[in-house]
Amino acid sequence: xxxxxxxxxxxxxxKEYASVRSSGFPEQHTWKMSFTAVVNFxxxxxxxxxxxxxxxxEISRTQKNKATEYHLGLLKAKLARYRSQLIEPAGGGKKGGxxxxxxxxxxxxRVAMIGFPSVGKSTLLTRLTESESVVxxxxxxxxxxVPGTIKYKGAKIQLLDLPxxxxxxxxxxxxxxxxxxxxxxxxxILMMLDATKGEVxxxxxxxxxxxxGIRLNKEKPNIYFKVKSGGGLSFNSTVPLRHLNERVVRSxxxxxxxxxxxxxxxxxxxxDDFIDVVEGNRSYLPxxxxxxxxxxxxxxxxxxxxxxxxxxxxxxxxDLNLDMLLRMIxxxxxxxRVYTKRRGRPPDFGDAIVLRKGSSVETVCRMIHKxxxxxxxxxxxxxxxxxxxxxxxxxxxxxxDEDVVMIAKK
Numbered sequence: 189x190x191x192x193x194x195x196x197x198x199x200x201x202x203k204e205y206a207s208v209r210s211s212g213f214p215e216q217h218t219w220k221m222s223f224t225a226v227v228n229f230x231x232x233x234x235x236x237x238x239x240x241x242x243x244x245x246e247i248s249r250t251q252k253n254k255a256t257e258y259h260l261g262l263l264k265a266k267l268a269r270y271r272s273q274l275i276e277p278a279g280g281g282k283k284g285g286x287x288x289x290x291x292x293x294x295x296x297x298r299v300a301m302i303g304f305p306s307v308g309k310s311t312l313l314t315r316l317t318e319s320e321s322v323v324x325x326x327x328x329x330x331x332x333x334v335p336g337t338i339k340y341k342g343a344k345i346q347l348l349d350l351p352x353x354x355x356x357x358x359x360x361x362x363x364x365x366x367x368x369x370x371x372x373x374x375x376x377i378l379m380m381l382d383a384t385k386g387e388v389x390x391x392x393x394x395x396x397x398x399x400x401g402i403r404l405n406k407e408k409p410n411i412y413f414k415v416k417s418g419g420g421l422s423f424n425s426t427v428p429l430r431h432l433n434e435r436v437v438r439s440x441x442x443x444x445x446x447x448x449x450x451x452x453x454x455x456x457x458x459x460d461d462f463i464d465v466v467e468g469n470r471s472y473l474p475x476x477x478x479x480x481x482x483x484x485x486x487x488x489x490x491x492x493x494x495x496x497x498x499x500x501x502x503x504x505x506x507d508l509n510l511d512m513l514l515r516m517i518x519x520x521x522x523x524x525r526v527y528t529k530r531r532g533r534p535p536d537f538g539d540a541i542v543l544r545k546g547s548s549v550e551t552v553c554r555m556i557h558k559x560x561x562x563x564x565x566x567x568x569x570x571x572x573x574x575x576x577x578x579x580x581x582x583x584x585x586x587x588x589d590e591d592v593v594m595i596a597k598k
Contacts, residue, residue: 239270240267240271243266246263257431258435262443265463266443271400291333291335291348294337294344296344296542297521299347300348300370300371300373300378301347301380302371302379303353303380303393304389304392308380309352312380313334313349316347318336319337333350338517342542343542350371353393371473372471372473374473376476377397377404378478382479383482383484383493384481390477403470403471405475409464409465410454411452412454420448421451424451424453427455431457432459432462436459478500478502479501479502480503500516524589524591526593527540527541528541528593531594535570541556546586549581550564550583550584553595560597564598565597567581567582568580570591570592571591572588572590
């Protein structure tokens with residue numbers, strides 16, 4: 189271990205030791221035990237970091253071909269296991285990067301802004317909501333989570349202004365773990381980026397989120413995986429596989445000390461996808477890449493950025509393209525507005541019920557009253573989800589945006 193890393197570890201341990209002494213424990217051996225435990229804790233974490241860096245270096249210098257896929261699969265499984273150990277809280281507990289900021293979930297959906305310091309997150313919160321976040325010309329202006337509410341198309345969308353994170357946040361630097369843990373609870377990630385700094389920020393932030401199990405704009409791999417008590421490994425696939433085979437799957441499972449399992453692959457997945465399924469704690473979230481400060485770019489640079497997928501270009505200071513950002517947020521959240529109607533009366537278009545895309549009539553009944561499902565007889569629906577207007581439907585009928593529903597009870 190290097191001298192600088194060792195001295196840093198001892199300094200942190202001394203701080204913890206001092207806090208224990210000030211807490212009022214009278215026995216001297218208690219202080220010594222606590223000091224030793226803290227030193228051991230930091231030693232274990234620093235050892236894991238060194239192992240992670242060694243494995244990443246080995247992966248980067250290994251050529252990727254058919255002959256090395258088994259070796260790379262084993263290295264990636266070890267890397268995922270060490271990263272899981274790194275983000276586990278001290279003394280065990282749940283995985284996922286620790287506890288986030290204590291912000292009550294409010295509204296129909298939650299959107300979290302994640303980005304480096306001074307990219308315009310606080311300014312955007314002030315522009316889109318009635319809340320005000322401190323804005324200044326220096327970094328780390330926001331030190332805690334500031335919530336606001338976007339009122340758009342009858343829906344209330346909670347927008348979180350999270351503190352800026354720095355490189356190495358997934359390893360605990362700054363308040364990165366709290367920011368990332370809060371981001372996991374969101375329905376949509378807004379990755380705020382400085383348009384004048386190219387693709388560097390996007391690449392670094394994506395790597396930080398990937399390392400703690402947050403997958404952006406990806407679907408969950410279609411792999412059935414179940415650990416069994418005996419019988420060895422049962423591996424099957426319903427499609428031709430280019431990256432996975434039984435030998436690679438077996439090596440990955442052996443790294444997790446799993447020797448009896450059933451694996452059914454229903455799509456052409458990579459080794460990384462299979463490791464995500466084995467880990468079982470990944471979050472798959474939609475993400476919008478919001479490039480701010482476009483008023484400082486040339487027209488050619490602006491067009492090059494705007495043509496990228498999942499991207500919106502804005503200028504918070506000049507109020508440019510913020511209406512497009514709101515439309516994209518609505519699209520990526522995939523919210524559905526449903527209006528109710530009473531017999532003999534016009535629909536109530538002033539108060540929409542906001543649902544997730546794919547919600548059914550049963551969901552509407554439960555939101556109106558918990559006992560309405562048991563009293564449900566039928567429903568009449570007007571809108572794009574029907575074959576004719578109106579259509580008599582049951583509880584399982586899926587609704588679409590701006591449908592009108594009239595429910596009849598028994």
